[in-house]
Amino acid sequence: MSTAVPDKARVVIVGGGVSGCSVAYHLAKLGWRDIVLLERKQLTCGTTWHAAGLIGQLRASLNMTRLAKYSADLYIKLEEETGVATGMRQCGSITVALTEERKEEILRQASLARAFDIDVQEIGPEEVLKMYPHLNISDVTAAVHLPLDGQCDPANIAMALAKGARQNGARIIEGVKVTSVTSANGKVNGVDWERDGETGSIAADIVVNCGGMWGRDLAAQSGVTLPLHACEHFYIVTEAIKDLPRLPVLRVPDECAYYKEDAGKMLLGAFEPKAKAWGMQGIPEDFCFDQLPEDFDHFEPILEQAINRLPLLATTGIHTFFNGPESFTPDDRYYLGEAPELKGYWVAAGYNSIGIVSSGGAGFALAQWINDGEPPFDLWEVDIRRAQPFQKNRHYLRERVTETLGLLYADHYPYRQMATARGIRRSPIHEQLKAHGAVFGEMAGWERANWFADEGEAREYKYSWKRQNWFDNQKREHMAVREAVGLFDMTSFGKIRVEGRDAASFLQRLCGNEMDVEPGRIVYTQMLNTRGGIECDLTVTRLSKTAYLLIVPGATLQRDLTWLRRHLSDEFVVITDVTAGESVLCVMGPNARALMQAVSPNEFSNEAHPFGAAREIEIGMGLARAHRVTYVGELGWELYVSSDQAAHVFETLIDAGADHGLKLCGLHTLDSCRIEKGFRHFGHDITDEDHVLEAGLGFAVKTKKGEFIGRDAVLRKREQGxxxxxxxxxxxxxxxxxxxxxxxxxxxxxxxxxxxxxxxxxxxxxxxxxxxxxxxxxxxxxxxxxxxxxxxxxxxxxxxxxxxxxxxxxxxxxx
Missing domain, CATH: 2.40.30.110 (Aminomethyltransferase beta-barrel domains)
Structure with missing residues (x-):
């Protein structure tokens, strides 16, 4: 007899893979009741059941490492708690380098592991051979051993989480498909479902999309952007190998391969450089514990290298050739958090083939976030609010994920740029910059000039952990800003208008600095959370008594719009994204005033245009709004120009610039200048976990102005030290x-x-x-x-x- 589906719940979780089971488990552990998890077919049937189950604790940041370590610890305890065998064993892992560049990378990772309190040892080729008999070490340059890494049984991990959730009161119902998430007045109010021709609804205030490769299409029905796409993922399992000992997990990223010993057999998996996207027309309705067609030709180059690396594979039969789909995202990071488009719609999806090691910690973090109304620590790198609306485009996703799968094992060089799905968002002067030698990078879909090649120089990156090919170009640009004048295109800035009768009081409540200033004044400020952490780092220009312009990083625009909109109460305020309406040209350096005077009849002296002031000016035959601020530590102006006049203003500056030492400069130079000056970068130096006073930004906080979000935390920190x-x-x-x-x-x-x-x-x-x-x-x-x-x-x-x-x-x- 089918389990009855309730007509109401506190939270409905959609999807019964390891992610959904982890969210249910952790919410139940927090004491939540009326938790309902709905799985369209059977638990684990999408991707979880065929995952390789590698548990590597070291990730790219402290908080992602914290979550991975949490997963490993949880999976060890789950068996005792639930009685379900998880197969979790800490057999350790070894990563080997075959090149000097990879050696630099893994040794940097070893240093990072020590900083994150992870047990790690750098080992030589001979030590690798002792740990991994039969391995060809002839070209191994270095290796790193993490003894507490491990492997597990992915399906049983999910089943153990599901049992633990049930033991704490959650209801998990299989064979029920969520057909839509319902909403009213911008807020979730439940789900519609169907089962064997029967239909119904569950009223709920919170829905969590853990739908894996189905998640994107489900989200799209509600207008929610969830950019992910399935790719084919391959591995082989050998026949049993006589006398094969227990072995650590082995990663050979230079050959795109990983190895796992399991029950006397070897599993060889691949993250090949060019992957095969799958499910372009959507995931088939009846897809369950299915495999995709074999493609031995695609896997053969990996296998050939593997036979050289582990020669015993040459005399061992293949028991299973497996090809199954997994979800990948445009930046190889998964998604957590509340969707900006719909209140109460939460997401935990897009795990990029590291879902098993990620889901334990991700479920814990998301449950805490839902329960407390704020994340337990900085989760910006996996926050759903980083997704750009255009990224839901399926053509874009199909192109991009063919690259991101392989990037998991590619060299993780600094400044590495995506090669696929480029050119989507461009400044109005993109072609002019290109004609002047711009070499572009991509951020949130924006093409931005990162550096400028000299005439005859190849316009491409040559990656390295040492000085890359553009180092001298950057130096010339940098010194032009310090000694003459540089011109930057910063059109990718996010631009938000906040206007209405209550605009001033609204921003006073959200920002730490004094917002009730005269029109034409620019205020540098932060929006804080209740812990005093930095939610947004921005400048605010008062345009009139009832209108302000907020300038935010392009990468955080969706996050910042959401923060503003979610904190609206009954104020009469309108919030509008006007990013595409204006270009931003930055004229920076000691000769900036002379250049501006050459292209405009307006006065640019300190008396006429002091620091922190904005006003309309004439420039060439057009108009601009000139903001006297800087992110490079020099005299300068940001020029906000209507997009239709941007090309003209750019050409005007270029024509006049020759007499003033003007040099076009890229984002690498912007960054090198700002770090000399000690200016902070949101997402790296300052996050929602970093207290504004500890970040050295107390000068931008005015507690005497009255109440604002985070004020109490600032006062407490001042008292405590x-x-x-x-x-x-x-x-x-x-x-x-x-x-x-x-x-x-x-x-x-x-x-x-x-x-x-x-x-x-x-x-x-x-x-x-x-x-x-x-x-x-x-x-x-x-x-x-x-x-x-x-x-x-x-x-x-x-x-x-x-x-x-x-x-x-x-x-x-x-x-």
Missing amino acids: LSRRLVQFQLKDPEPLLFHNEVIVRDGEIVSIITSGNYGHHLGGAIGLGYVPCAGENTEEMLASSYEIEIAGERHTAVASLKPLYDPGSLRVRM
Whole structure:
């Protein structure tokens, strides 16, 4: 007899893979009742049942590592809690490098693992052979061993989570398909379902889409953007191998391969460079525990290399050739959180073939987020709000995921750019920039000039962990900004108008700085959460008594729009995304005033146009709104130009610029200039987990203005004192480079990581920012310590500073 479907619930979870079961388990553990999980067929039947079940704890950031470690710990405990065997065993893992570039990468990862308190050992080829007999180590350059990594039985992990959820009161019902998520007034109010011709509805305030490769189409029915697409994923399982010992998981990323010993057999899987997208017309309705057709020709290059790497495969039969679908996303990161388009619509999907190791922690984090109304810690890198509306386009997704699958095992070079699905969002002066030698990168779909090639120079990246081919180009651009004048295209800035009778009071409530300023004033501020963490880093320009313009990073636009809209109460305020309406051209450097005076009849003196002021100007034969602000630490203006006049204004500046040393500059130079000045970058140096005072941004918080979100947390922190501070570092040796995630060593002890880094061409060395613990210490005590930065296992002496190393008095921006 079929299980009865209730007519109401507190939360409905759609999808019975490991992700959905984990969300149900963790909500139930928090004491939630009236939890209903609906699975269209049978638990685990989509992707979970055929996953390889690798449990690698080290991820690309501290919080993603925290979630992976949580998963590993949970899966060890689940068997005792539920009685379901999970197959979890900590057999360890080995990653081997076959090139010097890969050696640099895995040694950097080993340093990071130590900073994240993960047991790790760098080992040589001979030690690899002792751990992995039969392996060909002739070309192995280095290896890293993580002894507490492991493997598990994916289907049983999901079943154990499901049983644990049931034991705590959740209802899990198989054979029920959710046909739609219903809503009213911008908020979820339930789901419609069908089972064997029977239909019904469940009233609910919260729905969680854990639909895996079906999730995108389900989300689209509700107008929710969930950009993911299925790809074919291949592995083989050998016949039993006599006397095969228990082995660690082995990863050989230079050959796109991973190996897992299981019950005396070997599993060989692949993340090939060019994948095969699948399900272009949608996932078949009857798809369950299905396999896709074999494609041995596609897998053969991987197998040929594997036979050389593990010669015993040459004399071992293949028991299973498996091909099954898995979901991949445009940036190889999964999605968590509440969808910006619909309140109460939550997502946990798009796991990019690391769903088993991710889902335990992801389910925990999402359950906490739903329960508390805010994430337990910074989850921006997997936040659903990073998805751009255009990314729901299926043609775009089909193109992009053929690349992202392979990028899991590609060299993770700094500044690596996507090759597929490009050219979708372009500035009005894109072609002019291209004609001047621009080499473009992509961010949130925007094509942005990252650097400019010289005449005759190849317009392409040559990736490396050392100085890449554009290093000298960046230096020339950087020095032009410091010594003459540079021109940046920053059209990708997010631009939001907040207007209406209550616009001022609304922004006073959301922002830490004073918003009730005169029209024409620009305010640098943050929007804070109740913990004092930074939800948004922005400038706000008051255009009139009832209108403001908010300038935010292009990557966070959807996040920031959602934050604003979700905090509207009964105020008379209209919030509008006007990003596409204006281009932004930034004129920056000591010669900026002379250049502006050459192209405009307006006055640009400090008296006529002081720092932090905005006004309309004439420029060439057009008009612009000139904002006197800077992100590079120099005199300069951001010019907001109607998109239809952008090309004309650009040409006007270029024509006049020759007399003033004007140089076109890219985003790499913007970043190297800002880090010399110690300016923060949202998502790296400042996040919703970083307290605004510890980030060194207290000057932008005005507690005396009255109540605003986060004010109490700021007052508490001022009373308690800081537990850590954001510090700027410069390496004394001018040769090494800093990018992100290098290890900070204080008086011989690892204390933190570099949050962002670049090369300070004016200062003559690599510059980084990073938080240093400082509870009970004053500034002198902090700076009296000796600091080193560990890069790929080697430590380099660093100078530490709490003031900007470049122009600490900010005299140049006001010159």
